[in-house]
Amino acid sequence: MGVRSDITRQQLLDAAVTVLSERGYARTTTKEIARAAGVSEGTIYRHFTSKQELFRAAFTERSVADVQAITGLPDLAGTGTVRGNLLLLIRMIEDVEANVAPLHAAASSDAELAAALFSESPLADGGNPIMTPLEPLARYLAAEQALGRVRGDIDVAHAAFALFAIPFAGVTTNRLARTAGKRNGVDMAGALEFVLRSVVPE
Amino acid sequence: MGVRSDITRQQLLDAAVTVLSERGYARTTTKEIARAAGVSEGTIYRHFTSKQELFRAAFTERSVADVQAITGLPDLAGTGTVRGNLLLLIRMIEDVEANVAPLHAAASSDAELAAALFSESPLADGGNPIMTPLEPLARYLAAEQALGRVRGDIDVAHAAFALFAIPFAGVTTNRLARTAGKRNGVDMAGALEFVLRSVVPE
Amino acid sequence: MGVRSDITRQQLLDAAVTVLSERGYARTTTKEIARAAGVSEGTIYRHFTSKQELFRAAFTERSVADVQAITGLPDLAGTGTVRGNLLLLIRMIEDVEANVAPLHAAASSDAELAAALFSESPLADGGNPIMTPLEPLARYLAAEQALGRVRGDIDVAHAAFALFAIPFAGVTTNRLARTAGKRNGVDMAGALEFVLRSVVPE
Amino acid sequence: MGVRSDITRQQLLDAAVTVLSERGYARTTTKEIARAAGVSEGTIYRHFTSKQELFRAAFTERSVADVQAITGLPDLAGTGTVRGNLLLLIRMIEDVEANVAPLHAAASSDAELAAALFSESPLADGGNPIMTPLEPLARYLAAEQALGRVRGDIDVAHAAFALFAIPFAGVTTNRLARTAGKRNGVDMAGALEFVLRSVVPE
């Protein structure tokens, strides 16, 4: 409860995310995390009951702010420009992913980890943050559609997924390319504009 | 190099992919693979020098067919319908991902694994199959554009990425949802149709 | 299943009992057991699923022969002499204890270990071998009493416990004395004769 | 050395004995002791230099009163009844055992622990309390024998051990039975009466 304890806890969360990003889940050991945090291995267990609990905490605490911003998206309907609001959302999705992508990746093939990660999630129905943007995005589009700021002839659910897929695929493939040593990223913004033209009138 | 040896080798590759899909990379052990293949653990090392080598072989041999089909896509320009050809491509991307997604996921945060996996790839410049469809897809769209079967006012690179992003994000998020125990998948086809409307004339 | 495997298994059981006797339960580590058996630590787990399972196997296999002999005691009624038969029993109790005393000692204060040890026991109702002699001993005395070879005015249950207590206390206290570096053991035989005088007529 | 310190010290000794009885030696941790005493782990080391030192103190201080009472037994010769005096002794042996049995059990197979526990004992020649009753008991019996209150034809050393063995075996086997989840205890009193009949005249 002391400030020292809090600092150590944050260092451990940082270290967990860092090592996970650098080494991947299979190579992320408690020893490595402790080394990166500059503490002893035993210290991990003063703050978290298990390695999985550490990851769950990192996952939750790192994504909760972004996720809450995302769920507030529909409230923006009618304000600013549709293009601007959507670009903002896309930026949020990128941020979430940048923080927790390796955890997502690991969880996608590890039911046990997935369960640990997504239990006690701040999201409704124990959801996982990756799917979360879809529904608020669709609701936002519907609200704008009602206001006439989004084309009336589109299915908002389909459009939402097409929009969501771009930053998602962009972040993921860029990450893989970077890890594999490639440098030539993908032009997310251009693709986004391409889809936006089908969304906003004119 | 007898036929029996070949059969065992194929069984091991099958088993590796199967167990990988079920357990995820971090939990896929040689013991489990051997059991799934119906051979002893020692046998793995008669066919592959290491566990990583086994995965590399599985990765390469399982994706090469699909990838070659994908690279042949531009040749289809002018045949069939654009929509049909694109749907075919999407199906291919789904197939590749279904086989090797956990390896992709693991490799995306593990430079060492990525290097091991993507070296000796049949793809140009040691590339990884995931990005591979992008360039043929763009070339296909350009070819169709020249034939007037794709709208002239679109940037084919941007459209290619928007199209590619849908099956990629669909497969990945569906996989994560399934692992996390959710059942409500995403409507890839609808989203795809939505984008296609911006691609094909009318 | 090979003969080599069987030899290793026996070496591990021997080593487990040896180290337990020398070091006590709290200091009996898998590393120490492996060293004493002349194998690697990993080998333990090819033969037993856990350390507790190893102890359970040692416990069961080491005490089953003696225990079966003890349960056969009532059949001796009417043969030989009562004194001779009882001395034989006492010797058996000593043997059992000599084999498994440290396990008994550890189990007496560790419910988890006790559960592990006494489950799947070859003894009726998952019993533990230490109490086992009591009932056959009482039945033997009753049988001899019916034959007039044991005094009619004694309660066989009480006599059985008084007889049983002597080797039990003798073995246990001698063991403690020896471990503590004392050499002067206790005269079990004399105490036994003292009690026997109240059991056999004259 | 204030009174507060003394209280803490006693709480720690109490806690040590309590946890020891509940968990057994191998599972008794300093954390658990501290929790039971309502103090922090660090506090243990203000009062005792090590965990073993704490146990040694508990062992010594908890058994010294009973043991001194026991050593005073010969003085009772001629007072009360022999049966009453012996029953009193038996009760004392039970009390000692109830406090320190798990330590005895652990020490019986751990020379290092035995050395630590029995050094600095208040008992003659660094003895351990368990054997201690034997000699006073024998001397008591001899004294009563001289007074004609104990049968003249018995060897007091043998009788002493036969008497001692009953509460010792009783406490130990009852403890094991209880730990293993059995409820049917042993009838110590009956067995004791049986032996007493050979000790007191008539």
Next chain:
DNA sequence: GATGAATGAGTATTCATTCAT
């Protein structure tokens, strides 16, 4: 005196790999 945070050596167990048969 007391605390709670930190430590690091040690624990049971796993697992990719080797090797005798």
Next chain:
DNA sequence: TATGAATGAATACTCATTCAT
């Protein structure tokens, strides 16, 4: 070629002990 037994380094986690406050 295939096996299964053996290996030992590595892993997550525990715990007696130390130390700054």
